[in-house]
Amino acid sequence: MEKNTSRFFSNFSLGITCLIAFITLILLRVVYVIYRSGKPLNRRSPPQAIATLIVLGSGGHTAEMINLLLVLQKDRFTPRFYIAAATDNMSLQKARVLETSRADSQSGVEGISAEFMQIYRSREVGQSYVTSVWTTLVATVHALWLMIKIRPQVVLCNGPGTCFPLCVIAFIFKVVGIRWSSIFYVESIARVKRLSLSGLLLYKLQIADQFFVQWPELQRKYPRAHYVGCLM
Amino acid sequence: MGSIVFTRIQNQVQNGCCRRGGKLSTRSCNLCTRVHCVEGHLVRTEHSVFEAVIDGMGESKDGVKGKRVVFVTVGTTCFDALVKVVDSQQVKDELLTRGYTNLLIQMGRGSYLPKSSGGDGSLAVDYFTFSSSIADHLRSASLVISHAGSGSIFETLQLGKPLIVVVNEDLMDNHQSELAEELAERRHLYCARPPTLCQTIASMDLKSLLPYSPGDATPVAKLVNRFLGFPEG
Numbered sequence: 001m002e003k004n005t006s007r008f009f010s011n012f013s014l015g016i017t018c019l020i021a022f023i024t025l026i027l028l029r030v031v032y033v034i035y036r037s038g039k040p041l042n043r044r045s046p047p048q049a050i051a052t053l054i055v056l057g058s059g060g061h062t063a064e065m066i067n068l069l070l071v072l073q074k075d076r077f078t079p080r081f082y083i084a085a086a087t088d089n090m091s092l093q094k095a096r097v098l099e100t101s102r103a104d105s106q107s108g109v110e111g112i113s114a115e116f117m118q119i120y121r122s123r124e125v126g127q128s129y130v131t132s133v134w135t136t137l138v139a140t141v142h143a144l145w146l147m148i149k150i151r152p153q154v155v156l157c158n159g160p161g162t163c164f165p166l167c168v169i170a171f172i173f174k175v176v177g178i179r180w181s182s183i184f185y186v187e188s189i190a191r192v193k194r195l196s197l198s199g200l201l202l203y204k205l206q207i208a209d210q211f212f213v214q215w216p217e218l219q220r221k222y223p224r225a226h227y228v229g230c231l232m
Numbered sequence: 233m234g235s236i237v238f239t240r241i242q243n244q245v246q247n248g249c250c251r252r253g254g255k256l257s258t259r260s261c262n263l264c265t266r267v268h269c270v271e272g273h274l275v276r277t278e279h280s281v282f283e284a285v286i287d288g289m290g291e292s293k294d295g296v297k298g299k300r301v302v303f304v305t306v307g308t309t310c311f312d313a314l315v316k317v318v319d320s321q322q323v324k325d326e327l328l329t330r331g332y333t334n335l336l337i338q339m340g341r342g343s344y345l346p347k348s349s350g351g352d353g354s355l356a357v358d359y360f361t362f363s364s365s366i367a368d369h370l371r372s373a374s375l376v377i378s379h380a381g382s383g384s385i386f387e388t389l390q391l392g393k394p395l396i397v398v399v400n401e402d403l404m405d406n407h408q409s410e411l412a413e414e415l416a417e418r419r420h421l422y423c424a425r426p427p428t429l430c431q432t433i434a435s436m437d438l439k440s441l442l443p444y445s446p447g448d449a450t451p452v453a454k455l456v457n458r459f460l461g462f463p464e465g
Contacts, residue, residue, distance in 0.1 A: 040458065040459045040460075040461065041459065041460055041461050042461075043461040046461055046462055046463055047460060047461055047462065050460065058308070059307060059308060059381055059382070059383045060381055060382035060383035060386075063382075063383045063386070063387075064382075067447075067449050068449045068452055068453070070449070071449045071450050071452075071453040072453050072456070072457075073462075076457070076462055090308075154456075154460070182459060182460060184452075184456055184459075186452060188382065189382050189386070189411065189447075190382040190407060190408060190410070190411045191407065191410070192410040192411055192413075192414045193410050194407065194410070196407070209459065210455065210456070210459055212452055212455070214447075215414070226455060228451040228452050228455070229447060229448065229451060230447035230448075231447045231448070231449045231452065232382070232386040232390075232446070232447045
């Protein structure tokens with residue numbers, strides 16, 4: 001009787017010790033990833049083409065993102081994956097127009113190196129918070145599915161709620177070692193004095209590698225951000 | 233195909249050239265309403281965006297003499313309060329007094345229908361819900377009254393049009409008003425709320441508005457490229 005209970009307790013304490021060790025390892029890995037993410041990538045040779053995930057949001061978000069994409073060399077950031085919320089009809093259309101217009105202006109034949117996808121929204125505007133729990137779970141699983149397919153090396157986003165689950169998953173991929181990616185977040189031009197919720201979370205949790213703001217007051221409040229002036 | 237002549241919004245005509253020496257493209261970008269050279273560089277000036285005029289085609293589209301259009305836009309939102317106040321007799325009279333002849337309302341997802349009217353010397357009112365691009369409407373307007381969405385605001389400012397931004401007081405957590413107020417402080421536009429719109433129209437001095445220089449995304453691109461280890465240039 002006593003042997004059984006003592007064996008049970010020793011197994012139990014062994015289990016607990018392993019669990020604590022495992023959690024500690026994960027935490028150390030997370031700290032290392034955050035530390036390493038803040039630094040520019042150290043490469044022996046310049047990179048070739050980098051798989052890029054571009055998160056689009058309704059209205060002004062997409063307009064700003066397109067503005068940014070116009071000054072990024074398309075042969076460096078390719079293949080490009082565009083993700084927009086399932087209920088957002090205009091954004092993917094605008095991205096398609098951008099891709100076809102840029103393909104036209106190049107001489108020679110190039111396959112369109114871009115894909116367009118939709119993702120379930122965590123929460124619609126005005127949706128009750130109770131039902132939002134379920135829809136957020138569904139959205140997160142869907143995000144995970146898409147990210148496993150894409151495994152991007154660069155994530156570009158500028159504020160819509162859709163970007164938060166995607167960035168978190170990209171970060172988890174870094175921790176677990178599935179794919180190292182660089183997450184760039186540009187806070188929207190409409191944010192002059194306060195960050196958006198996505199921005200605040202990505203800044204505080206140090207998930208974004210580089211965090212850009214367009215108005216000087218935000219740089220004063222959030223010193224790790226880079227002030228880049230207005231994009232529009 | 234004619235050669236491209238770019239006219240400034242004010243009056244001077246000059247041959248535009250891309251700052252980096254690229255050749256001019258034959259069309260303006262239908263996404264951002266700005267003009268790009270064939271290399272994809274922006275054609276920029278220290279003032280407003282150039283309006284492309286194809287040489288040999290004469291004047292730009294709104295050659296109709298004497299028509300001064302006020303274009304009201306609510307983007308993809310529902311902003312009945314703005315449509316209602318713009319449709320009020322007070323505001324319409326004020327616009328007429330200031331010399332405007334037409335009122336065109338893009339009402340978005342709103343449910344309030346303006347009273348269409350026209351002729352007989354009063355303000356001609358017309359409306360629609362959505363269009364795939366409001367750039368043409370913006371270009372032919374003499375005054376734009378817009379909701380506080382950043383897309384509408386910058387599209388209008390980049391075309392060099394005088395702008396009154398009306399902030400929607402019914403929105404929760406109104407972060408949009410920050411942008412409108414900041415740009416109003418910098419004298420690029422006027423900022424109002426539905427109850428104060430009439431007063432703003434009565435007292436506005438459009439010549440005192442400062443032109444808005446288009447922004448530039450290249451600092452972000454430089455930082456991103458450097459971070460990833462791409463060579464400069």
